Amino acid sequence: MYLLLWDASALAQRYAPEIGQPTINALFGAVPRAQMITTVISYSEACAALVRKRNQGALDAATFTVARSALRAEVIDDPDFGVLMCCGRFAERSKMAKKARNIGKEILEALREIKRGEYGRVINVPDVADTREKTGLSQARFAQLLGVSVRTLQDWEQGRRVPSGAARTLILIAAKNPQVLLEVG
Secondary structure, eight states: OOOEEOOHHHHHHHHSOOTTHHHHHHHHHHSOGGGEEEEHHHHHHHHHHHHHHHHTTSSOHHHHHHHHHHHIIIIISOTTSEEEEEETTEEEEEOTTTSOOOHHHHHHHHHHHHHTTSSSOOOOOOOHHHHHHHHTOOHHHHHHHHTSOHHHHHHHHTTSSOOOHHHHHHHHHHHHOHHHHHHHO
16 A cells, blocks of 8 residues: 655645646545545645735635635544654654644643754844844834835834844844944945
């Protein structure tokens, strides 16, 4: 017996209109659910892809709601669809809908592993609002120097989002030496 492993991209294509969707739908129709597996990470990434498409306007609210519900129903709630859970150094095939889990305990253990440096990495970003205040710049000017919108800067300052890439590096530099950003501006 073969297993069909669904990655995040394929799962997202199943539930949101995209090139390749007919092929994905044909596979979903042809392969028995007992031969389908995915990972918790792929499921989470597929959910995130749907949210991004909704936020970008590619999906309207009704289509998004239907897609999110269908994804959960066909993958998580279907006892025949296998979900690989990866936690620590083991992976197991799980029937998530039938197994009682202690999510809090799993998250806590995963955080402890990250803190010990076993998986992933933790990047500390200085407080964006404090950094901007040190420079004495307005939100509009600070955002312009970082190459982001004022809305994005506000999201960072209020903790709704976290800066990444070049913006994070510039904020780290500005936090250590606010004058550098002023010299550029």
